[in-house]
Amino acid sequence: MRKILIGVLTLLATAAGESQVSGYASSSYGYHSNPLSNYAMTPDHTLQGYWQLDYLRPSPASDFRIGYLGGLMMFRDLAPRDYYEHRATIGITQRYPYATENAEGEENERPFRGNTLDLGARVSARHDRAEYRQFDNWGGDIFVTYTRGAGMVSSFAISNETGLRRYANVPELDNLTTVFSLRLTSGSTQAARYSLFGGAGIKHYITSEVDTSVFTTFSSSSGSTGQGKGKGKGFLSGTGNGKKDLLVNANSVNTIQLHVGGGIAWQWEGGAAQSEFLYRIDPGSSTRVLAQYTNSTLLGEDLYNDFFSHSGPEFKLAFRQKLPLGFSVSIDAVAQRRKYLSPGFTLEGLESASERIDLRGSVELSLTRWVALGESFGIDIGVNGGVLRNQSNDAYNDFSEYQYSLVVGAGF
Secondary structure, three states: OHHHHHHHHHHHHHHHHHOEEEEEEEEEEEEEOOOOOOOOOOOEEEEEEEEEEEEEEEOOOEEEEEEEEEEEEEEOOOHHHOEEEEEEEEEEEEEEEOOOOOOOOOOOOOOOOEEEEEEEEEEEEEEEOHHHHHHOEEEEEEEEEEEEEEOOOEEEEEEEEEEEEEOOOOHHHOEEEEEEEEEEEEEOOOOOEEEEEEEEEEEEEOOOOEOOOOEEEEEOOOOEEEOOOEOOOOOOOOOOOOOOEEEEOOOOOEEEEEEEEEEEEEEEOOEEEEEEEEEEEOOOOOOOEEOOOOOEOOOOOEOOOOHHHEEEEEEEEEEEEEOHHHEEEEEEEEEEEEEEOOOEEOOOOOEEEOOOEEEEEEEEEEEEEEEEOOOOOEEEEEEEEEEEEEEEOOHHHOEEEEEEEEEEEEEO
């Protein structure tokens, strides 16, 4: 990853004169009532660092882009939980315009209308301290999207994203995923735009072996524990207390999921809003779940309980608005009902429900002010806050939390 970053920076330095380079870095410090997002609800103060660097080389027929994104999470009292993440992306957008001519006397070119092809690749990794090395992972994704009718009142897009994820110290969770999606969009950017979408995906676990020195296995179909197909490597459990972790559906190899949904987006001068409804369907499949572990990441990815693990409805609402005196406000709300492909457990690892069900709701609020210090440079000052409630019949994942922080950033 370091060699990739050096190569990206070299390319940016040599090409910046004829292309566009942008960057942003921020630091936030605040209080979190439950930063580990579990039943214990242990509070702490957190310090987060975030930095992003992007390069764009536009042309009439295509856009070429490279980006790097990094994040550091540090805890005051829970210092062994500190972690660092980074992600590098490369992509190209190829445009195939419809044959159009400007009207007589029209000097400015019309907005692009035609078909587009987006191709890209992404590599990412997370690094934790030794006590929690089970969270370490790295992976890569390739993605392609073909849009017919881009810039028109109605457009149609088909996309695929295929990825590999490796867990250095929990190879039982190594997996390949691929997701195909279709999206139909209609409406004007000056008014409401409507979208309908759907798709299907599959998650394949690479190894069928389970390290029985670390895991006790549990089959949700048989409702019994066992020792699985052992390798006996003997590395220490990530909990650090000598107890074995519980791996549910260890014999699962493939997980299939369907999804369908729709959304509405509005845009007006100085603001925008978007709502989206999504329903996930698991047609009788099972997936591996590392029980009593759920750990979100700074860059927005859930490590173990990813979207293949549960079905059910979810609703999202986003609102953005510029305010007087240079302030901007953003609000994000999410409501979900998650039905997992695994049972609910007590804190002792005993089955308490045949199906784990979570009712999850969250609201996040951000108020910021951009202060320009030059033609293309400025600083961002703001406050963030949020609340979340995850009501679950799985004892470890039944929790509430709230957080607030002060954010200072700079960008160009």
